[in-house]
Amino acid sequence: MSGVIEIMGVTKRFGSVTAVDDVTLSIGEGEFFGLLGPSGCGKTTLLRMLAGFESPDSGKLLLDGSDLVGIKPYRRPVNMMFQSYALFPHMNVERNVAYGLRMEGVPRREALTRAHEALALVQLEGLAERRPTQLSGGQKQRVALARALVKRPRVLLLDEPLSALDRQIRGEMQIELKRIQHTVGVTFIVVTHDQEEALTMADRIAVMERGKVVQIGAPETLYESPETPFVARFLGDSNLFTGTLDTQDGSPSLVDGETRWLVDAESANRLGLVGGAEATAVVRPERMSIVTASAAADLPAGVNVVSGVIAETVYLGAARKIVVDLRDRQSVHVRLESRAPHSALGPGDAVLVAWAPGDASLVAGRPE
Amino acid sequence: MRSRTGDLGLGAVFVAALAFLYLPIAVLVGLSFNESGLPTAWGGFSTKWYSELARDEEIKSAAVATMTVALAATGLSVLIGTPLAFGLARLRSRLLDGLVFVPMIIPDIVLAIALLSGFNLVFTQKLGLQLGLWSVVLAHATFGIAFVAIVVSTRLAHFDHSTVEASLDLGASESRTFLHVTLPQIAPGVIAGALIVFTLSVDEFVIAYFTAGIEITLPIKIYSMVRFGVTPVVNALATVVLGLSIALVLASMRLRGRQAAS
Numbered sequence: 365m366s367g368v369i370e371i372m373g374v375t376k377r378f379g380s381v382t383a384v385d386d387v388t389l390s391i392g393e394g395e396f397f398g399l400l401g402p403s404g405c406g407k408t409t410l411l412r413m414l415a416g417f418e419s420p421d422s423g424k425l426l427l428d429g430s431d432l433v434g435i436k437p438y439r440r441p442v443n444m445m446f447q448s449y450a451l452f453p454h455m456n457v458e459r460n461v462a463y464g465l466r467m468e469g470v471p472r473r474e475a476l477t478r479a480h481e482a483l484a485l486v487q488l489e490g491l492a493e494r495r496p497t498q499l500s501g502g503q504k505q506r507v508a509l510a511r512a513l514v515k516r517p518r519v520l521l522l523d524e525p526l527s528a529l530d531r532q533i534r535g536e537m538q539i540e541l542k543r544i545q546h547t548v549g550v551t552f553i554v555v556t557h558d559q560e561e562a563l564t565m566a567d568r569i570a571v572m573e574r575g576k577v578v579q580i581g582a583p584e585t586l587y588e589s590p591e592t593p594f595v596a597r598f599l600g601d602s603n604l605f606t607g608t609l610d611t612q613d614g615s616p617s618l619v620d621g622e623t624r625w626l627v628d629a630e631s632a633n634r635l636g637l638v639g640g641a642e643a644t645a646v647v648r649p650e651r652m653s654i655v656t657a658s659a660a661a662d663l664p665a666g667v668n669v670v671s672g673v674i675a676e677t678v679y680l681g682a683a684r685k686i687v688v689d690l691r692d693r694q695s696v697h698v699r700l701e702s703r704a705p706h707s708a709l710g711p712g713d714a715v716l717v718a719w720a721p722g723d724a725s726l727v728a729g730r731p732e
Numbered sequence: 733m734r735s736r737t738g739d740l741g742l743g744a745v746f747v748a749a750l751a752f753l754y755l756p757i758a759v760l761v762g763l764s765f766n767e768s769g770l771p772t773a774w775g776g777f778s779t780k781w782y783s784e785l786a787r788d789e790e791i792k793s794a795a796v797a798t799m800t801v802a803l804a805a806t807g808l809s810v811l812i813g814t815p816l817a818f819g820l821a822r823l824r825s826r827l828l829d830g831l832v833f834v835p836m837i838i839p840d841i842v843l844a845i846a847l848l849s850g851f852n853l854v855f856t857q858k859l860g861l862q863l864g865l866w867s868v869v870l871a872h873a874t875f876g877i878a879f880v881a882i883v884v885s886t887r888l889a890h891f892d893h894s895t896v897e898a899s900l901d902l903g904a905s906e907s908r909t910f911l912h913v914t915l916p917q918i919a920p921g922v923i924a925g926a927l928i929v930f931t932l933s934v935d936e937f938v939i940a941y942f943t944a945g946i947e948i949t950l951p952i953k954i955y956s957m958v959r960f961g962v963t964p965v966v967n968a969l970a971t972v973v974l975g976l977s978i979a980l981v982l983a984s985m986r987l988r989g990r991q992a993a994s
Contacts, residue, residue, distance in 0.1 A: 415901055437900040450898035454916040463912075464902035515903070 367392040368518060368551050369414065374423030376409055383409040385575035386423070391519075391568075396545050396552045398566030400559060402598070406575040407555045411521050414553065415444045427518060438467075443517040447524040449508040451496040457483070457507050458492035464515045482510040485544060502533045509541075513548060522554040526561060538564045559599045563587065571595050587648075593731035596646040601685075603647045603696040606730045611639040615666070618643055623692060625668050631726040644727050649699035651723040654686065654709065655716045667720050672696070674713045688717050757974070764967035771962075781968040791969060794953035801865055801940070801949060802933040805872035809929045812873070813880025814922055820881065821888045833882055835875040844942040847871045851943060863945030871943045872933045879932070880925035887921030920987050927984035931977055 369391040376384040384406040391397045399407040412418045413425060416437030425432040432440060443464070452460050458479050465475035483489050486506040496504060505525065512520055525541065526534045542565055545552050556562050562569050563583040570580045571594075579591045590596035593604060605625045607618030609632065616632045618625045627645050637643055655663065663669060672688040675695060679702070686698045686709065696717060709715060764782070768775025785791060820829055835843065851870075855861040895917070899909040937951035944952065950973070957966050 415897075417897055417900075436905075437897070438903045438905055442901075444898070444901045446894045446898055448892060448894050450892060450894035452895055452898070452913055452917075453892075463899070463904075467899075467903040467908065467912075511898075511902070 367395075368428060369553070370424070370426040370429075371410070371414075372424040372426070374410070374413065374420045374425060376406075376413060376418060376420050382575050384413070384420070387572075387575070387577050389570055389577060389580065391551060391553060394549050394551055396542065396554070396565060396567045398562040398569040399553065399555045399572060400562040400566075400569050400598070401557065401572035403557055404574075405572040407557075407572050408523060410572075411444070411523055411553065411555045414519070415442060415521055416440050441515075441518040442521060443512040443515055443519075444521040444523065445508050445512045445525055447527060449496075449504045449528075451504055451507055451511075453496050455496075456492070457488070457494050457496070457499070460496070460507055461511045461514050464511065468515065478514055479510070482514040483507075485513065485547065486510045486540075501529055502537065505529060505537065509544070513544070513550065516548070517550060519551045519553060522552060524556055525554060527556075527558070534561070541565055563599065571598060573598075589725050590646055590727060592727055593644050593646070593729060596644075596725070596727060597731060601649050601697050601699070603649065603652065604731055605645040605647070605694075605724075606642065609637050609639055609641045609643050618645060621692075623670075626666060626721045627724060627726055628721045635726060635728055637726070637728060641728065642730050644730055645721075645724040646727060647696075647719045647724045649685065649697040650683075652696065652698045652717055652719045654688070654698055654700065655718055657714070657716060660716050663718055667718050669716050669718045671714065671716050674709055674711050674715060676711055677709065688715060690717070760967050761971050761974070763964060764971045766964065769964040781964040782972075785965050785968045785972070788965065790948075791950075791953060791965075794948050794950045797865055797947060798934055798950040801868045801872060802930050804869040805876050805933045806926050806930045808869065808873040809876030809880045810922055810926050813877040813925060814884050814918075816877065816881045817884035817888055817921075820885055821891075829885075833878050836878040836882070840936075840938040843874065844871075844939040847874065847939065848942045863943055864947045865944065865949075867943045867945065868940050868947070868949065871939050872929070872936060876929035876933065879928050880922070883925035883928065884918055884921040887918045891917055924984050924987045927980055927987070931980045931984070935973065935977065 367390040369389070371387055371389040371391075374384055374387050375382065387406075387410060399410060401407050409418060413420055414432070416432070416435060419433055427440070427442065452463065455463065458476060461479035461482050462472075462475040465478055466472070470478070480489065480492065483492060486509050488503060488506050488510065491499065491503060491507075496507070499507065505528070509525075522541075526537050529537060538561060541552070541554075554562070554565060563586075566583060568580065568582055569586055570577045571586065572578065573594050579586060579595045581589075586595060586599050590599065590602075593606075596602045596604065605618060605620075607620035607623070607625060609627075610617050610619045610624075611632070616627050616629050616637075618627055625645055627643070632643070635643070655669075657671075660669060670690055672690040672695075674686060675689045676687040678685040678687070682702060684700050684702050686700060687695055688698060689695045698717060763771060765777050765779065766774055767778035767780065769781070816832060820832060847870075851863055851867050855867065856863065891914075895913055896909055899913040900906070904912060935951055937955065940949045941952055941955070948956075950969075954966060954969065957963060
């Protein structure tokens with residue numbers, strides 16, 4: 365079954381820079397899809413090609429099976445919410461929202477009725493007469509959303525929708541956007557550089573790096589089973605242990621000089637890694653534990669244990685982040701619930717950090 | 733510490749400066765209503781010089797010529813200056829910006845000589861045309877275009893280009909986008925630019941004198957009248973022009989104020 369949007373081998377160059385490099389993606393009906401990556405990774409260019417503001421140098425863009433290339437922006441059943449909101453300053457809120465319908469030839473009265481419905485959806489009924497300059501950032505964002513949704517597009521494109529908002533409003537809007545998407549059932553494609561935003565909102569995420577899609581998957585999959593060191597580092601906090609794979613004594617391990625990390629045999633087999641290959645074990649801070657020297661004897665066999673000194677503890681409310689400097693100068697992040705034992709440890713305390721091979725995800729290669 | 737005498741001194745300088753600036757104008761306006769028509773004796777309030785002004789066919793035809801030239805030069809300046817501002821905004825070249833603004837700062841006499849010799853070469857010698865009001869229109873447009881371009885450019889500097897993309901995205905074609913989104917946002921700049929050009933064109937003498945051929949605009953007419961002394965009719969005429977200029981400048985300032993506010 366093909367999706368609403370099919371991106372097939374799309375490449376776009378600006379001069380000598382390849383902004384989007386042979387990207388293939390399929391986005392399904394009603395999906396909340398995230399394009400995630402650092403700035404300059406090509407995610408916005410990809411979005412602008414879907415909107416019709418850029419055209420690909422090669423490859424195909426299909427919407428409901430028909431080719432979008434060469435179709436003007438104003439003839440696509442696709443609407444976009446701009447990063448700067450791009451509200452028309454000379455029109456009030458109601459006329460901004462009704463604009464798309466008026467351009468479509470919808471009679472004034474009906475256009476205004478539908479505009480008011482869209483404003484109700486984003487909970488801004490009372491502000492129809494205001495000018496954009498009289499709105500707060502969060503209100504502008506809602507107007508922009510209503511304006512883009514009022515035409516009931518097949519696909520709604522959102523370019524960094526929350527980047528201009530205060531942190532607190534951003535959290536509310538993430539939930540709000542999901543609610544609205546469920547209500548209207550339109551396919552949303554959101555571009556963001558904020559991994560937390562992508563994890564919170566999207567059903568599926570494509571992580572992009574230098575114009576290429578490096579991994580596509582559900583937020584859980586990307587977080588729990590990253591396929592490259594880049595994805596592991598970009599999504600959430602992670603500890604990376606890199607070494608050369610040694611499979612000689614039955615249980616595989618990563619060797620880095622004097623250090624040896626036990627890894628999961630099944631993962632190594634699944635990745636097709638053979639002895640001598642470079643690999644990285646990714647361990648999330650919440651999957652690591654801290655034990656005191658006296659309790660070390662109670663740890664089961666086959667668990668990685670390493671000693672270190674606490675460099676810093678950071679109180680995060682529900683949890684506490686503990687930074688531990690290991691002997692080999694690497695430092696790791698451990699996340700403990702605030703009420704967990706050992707959370708009273710402080711800088712300078714000598715501790716043991718433990719992680720089980722099964723709690724790590726193994727990826728081929730080393731971080732750059 | 734400010735002393736009382738210091739305050740008085742400053743006040744005196746202020747009054748003197750105001751008198752220097754406005755006394756001649758006040759005298760001019762006053763004399764235009766002087767029954768006797770003599771600069772030395774007040775013969776009572778009268779509007780008879782205005783009646784005489786209204787009966788003077790030569791002045792009226794010069795006024796019509798000036799208005800025609802000003803309107804045409806303004807129209808031409810807007811039609812060329814506005815797209816020029818868009819082009820400059822896109823190219824972002826300081827050199828080109830500078831080149832466009834040269835006609836604004838170049839001395840009038842230099843521009844007048846340059847235009848006269850240029851017009852003579854092209855229109856008179858090559859095409860066999862007589863210089864007239866149409867050549868004054870072209871001449872005034874040379875600096876008018878620059879004024880419109882600079883005022884619209886200021887407006888464009890604050891113009892959010894993503895509103896154009898948003899309009900295209902919402903289903904408006906390029907031309908409808910220009911009409912509904914771009915034009916309303918830059919209109920205050922265009923109108924302010926037009927008012928400046930109109931005001932400048934109405935009282936422009938040097939360039940008009942050089943390029944008008946045998947035609948006579950209002951400033952040229954006034955010049956020929958005062959060569960033999962200032963008559964009360966000239967005072968009345970100057971007062972009318974003054975009132976018109978003040979009205980235009982006020983309108984332009986209001987528009988620019990609104991432009992700054994939005």
